[in-house]
Amino acid sequence: MPVTVLLVDDEPLVRAGLRAVLEAQPDIEVVGEAADGAAVIPLVRRLRPDVVAMDVRMPLMDGIEATRAVLRMVDGPPRILVVTTFENDEYVYEALRAGADGFLLKRARPAEIVHAVRLVAEGESLLFPASVRRLAAEYGDGGGNRAARDTLERARLTEREAEVLRLMARGLSNAEIAARLVVGTETVKSHVSGVLAKLGARDRTQAVITAYESGFVAPG
Amino acid sequence: MPVTVLLVDDEPLVRAGLRAVLEAQPDIEVVGEAADGAAVIPLVRRLRPDVVAMDVRMPLMDGIEATRAVLRMVDGPPRILVVTTFENDEYVYEALRAGADGFLLKRARPAEIVHAVRLVAEGESLLFPASVRRLAAEYGDGGGNRAARDTLERARLTEREAEVLRLMARGLSNAEIAARLVVGTETVKSHVSGVLAKLGARDRTQAVITAYESGFVAPG
DNA sequence: GATCGTCTCCCCCGTGCGGGGGAGGTCCGT
DNA sequence: ACGGACCTCCCCCGCACGGGGGAGACGATC
Numbered sequence: 001m002p003v004t005v006l007l008v009d010d011e012p013l014v015r016a017g018l019r020a021v022l023e024a025q026p027d028i029e030v031v032g033e034a035a036d037g038a039a040v041i042p043l044v045r046r047l048r049p050d051v052v053a054m055d056v057r058m059p060l061m062d063g064i065e066a067t068r069a070v071l072r073m074v075d076g077p078p079r080i081l082v083v084t085t086f087e088n089d090e091y092v093y094e095a096l097r098a099g100a101d102g103f104l105l106k107r108a109r110p111a112e113i114v115h116a117v118r119l120v121a122e123g124e125s126l127l128f129p130a131s132v133r134r135l136a137a138e139y140g141d142g143g144g145n146r147a148a149r150d151t152l153e154r155a156r157l158t159e160r161e162a163e164v165l166r167l168m169a170r171g172l173s174n175a176e177i178a179a180r181l182v183v184g185t186e187t188v189k190s191h192v193s194g195v196l197a198k199l200g201a202r203d204r205t206q207a208v209i210t211a212y213e214s215g216f217v218a219p220g
Numbered sequence: 221m222p223v224t225v226l227l228v229d230d231e232p233l234v235r236a237g238l239r240a241v242l243e244a245q246p247d248i249e250v251v252g253e254a255a256d257g258a259a260v261i262p263l264v265r266r267l268r269p270d271v272v273a274m275d276v277r278m279p280l281m282d283g284i285e286a287t288r289a290v291l292r293m294v295d296g297p298p299r300i301l302v303v304t305t306f307e308n309d310e311y312v313y314e315a316l317r318a319g320a321d322g323f324l325l326k327r328a329r330p331a332e333i334v335h336a337v338r339l340v341a342e343g344e345s346l347l348f349p350a351s352v353r354r355l356a357a358e359y360g361d362g363g364g365n366r367a368a369r370d371t372l373e374r375a376r377l378t379e380r381e382a383e384v385l386r387l388m389a390r391g392l393s394n395a396e397i398a399a400r401l402v403v404g405t406e407t408v409k410s411h412v413s414g415v416l417a418k419l420g421a422r423d424r425t426q427a428v429i430t431a432y433e434s435g436f437v438a439p440g
Numbered sequence: 441g442a443t444c445g446t447c448t449c450c451c452c453c454g455t456g457c458g459g460g461g462g463a464g465g466t467c468c469g470t
Numbered sequence: 471a472c473g474g475a476c477c478t479c480c481c482c483c484g485c486a487c488g489g490g491g492g493a494g495a496c497g498a499t500c
Contacts, residue, residue: 093445158476171426186479193458203458203486205425206391212432250460378446393486413488423456423488 002029003121006049008066010035010057011085018053018083020065021113026119026133037066041073049078053104056095067098079120099209162216169208169217180210222249223341226269228286229303230255230277238273238303241333248337257286261293269298270341274320276304287318299340377418382436384411389428389437 005022007015007030015033018163022028034040039161044052052070056063063082071077078097082095082103095103101120104113155166167177178185192204201207211217225242227235235253242248252267254260257274264272272290273322276283283302291297300320303308321340323335387397393414398405412424421427431437 034475063412121488168427169423171422171429173422175456182476185481188480188492189458192461196458202391202393205388205428208425208428209391228459391460395486403447404449406451409488410448416488 001058001119002027003051004029004031004047004049005117006031006040006043006047006052006078007033007053008037008040008063010053011035022117023115028114036166037062038164040066041069044074045079051079051081051117052084053081053117054095054100056082062093063100064098067095067100072098081116081120085189122135157195161191161195161198164188165195165207165211166217167191167203169211222247223271223337224249224251224267224269225337226250226252226254226260226263226267226298228254228257228260228272229275238333242337244383245334251298257282257289260286260287264290264298270319271299271337272299273301273303273324273337276302283320284318287320291319301340303334358415379413381411381415381418384408385415385427385431386437388412388415388424389431 005028007018009015009018015035019030019033022030031049032043034043040052040054052065054063067080070080079102080095082100084103093209097175102116104116155164162180164177167180172180174185174188178188181188195201195207196203199210201208201210225248227238229235229238233297235255239250239253242250251269252263254263260272260274274283274286285410287300290300299322302320302323304323307381323338324336345352383401384397387400392400394405394408401408412427415427416423419427420428
């Protein structure tokens with residue numbers, strides 16, 4: 001069962017490039033293309049791709065809105081990989097907050113592109129330190145990835161937030177976390193809000209789910 | 221940091237047996253003993269054991285009441301492993317519903333006893349099919365475990381409750397679950413309450429954690 | 441026929457939770 | 471010296487959540 005991918009980008013050239021790179025892999029199959037975010041919903045419903053490679057900036061509906069729409073409108077939505085031309089793209093961060101699972105610079109090397117698709121297809125989130133570190137270790141730091149990682153930095157949890165999330169994932173209430181960390185409950189609420197916002201979670205339960213699904217905490 | 225255990229049984233012989241078996245393990249330490257449930261609370265408060273091996277039938281206060289008392293009266297209560305002589309013991313089921321984390325037949329082999337203590341110490345619940353299956357697979361089914369498993373069956377989630385838990389573990393709210401299952405929100409609340417009670421969870425977040433930790437749902 | 445478990449729905453009620461603000465402190469890099 | 475993260479704490483507010491009851495309908499079991 002190959003990983004199925006839907007390409008969404010207003011530039012045909014980019015779509016062709018992504019298609020060439022991805023189709024070179026035996027375990028990846030491009031099942032469709034779209035030139036604008038507005039066309040994504042019906043395509044996702046029909047093609048049921050595992051991953052949507054979504055450009056951020058598009059004429060009618062941008063990648064942020066399209067990401068929100070897919071996650072809101074589709075049952076069992078695909079993983080969404082945000083694609084961007086510019087480093088330090090504000091919109092990328094917005095898309096990640098909207099629920100996208102990873103991001104990708106268009107100038108990335110083919111191996112990086114393939115790797116990113118496989119990662120999100122496996123359910124890996126690219127929001128967490130562990131993932132970032134792995135990417136950095138795997139590809140080294142040629143200098144080109146720095147800006148990309150900087151973007152991610154902004155989505156990353158602070159140390160305190162990570163600590164709070166770990167305790168959330170152990171089932172502690174805000175009051176219990178406060179007692180554990182010897183701070184006020186208002187402080188904990190503040191950190192929890194930060195975690196929810198950065199993870200795109202509506203409540204602590206969703207945050208804990210994300211923690212498990214991303215490997216931030218492991219069962220057992 | 222060894223697993224610390226408090227033994228609660230009215231028969232000194234049983235206590236000695238459990239102590240011998242458990243102390244043979246380098247990572248398990250018996251920190252105290254009690255001859256009746258009525259003595260448990262202060263001992264738990266003072267010794268702070270990780271696990272309480274609790275007999276069900278005792279003269280003054282039985283294991284069910286003692287379990288309830290510990291969970292109600294002590295902050296950060298220990299894991300409670302219910303110990304019983306008889307298979308098909310009605311009281312075991314009551315204790316599990318009262319919040320105990322696992323059960324153990326006195327005739328179990330040493331390896332099983334040690335395994336059960338380690339399991340509950342790790343936070344594993346023994347309420348779930350996955351765990352039961354794992355135990356059964358690990359030790360085979362000598363026929364003696366059948367009655368015990370039957371007891372566990374009664375603590376198992378109903379089909380509907382399991383369905384609700386799966387949706388909870390996907391981050392859905394009660395209203396969303398109601399819409400998905402085409403029932404009223406009150407109905408969902410009812411099932412959620414059932415899940416929480418059977419899992420000994422305080423809120424949906426803890427229930428979802430248990431679902432992950434027990435293998436009821438898997439990440440990815 | 442009676443009993444039991446399950447699923448369904450309803451009531452009241454308290455509160456933990458999360459959103460929306462703001463604000464003062466430290467530390468660090470510039 | 472200044473901005474910018476980060477951590478800390480505070481306010482108000484609405485609501486989903488969870489506990490405590492109860493109750494009717496259905497099917498299976500006895």
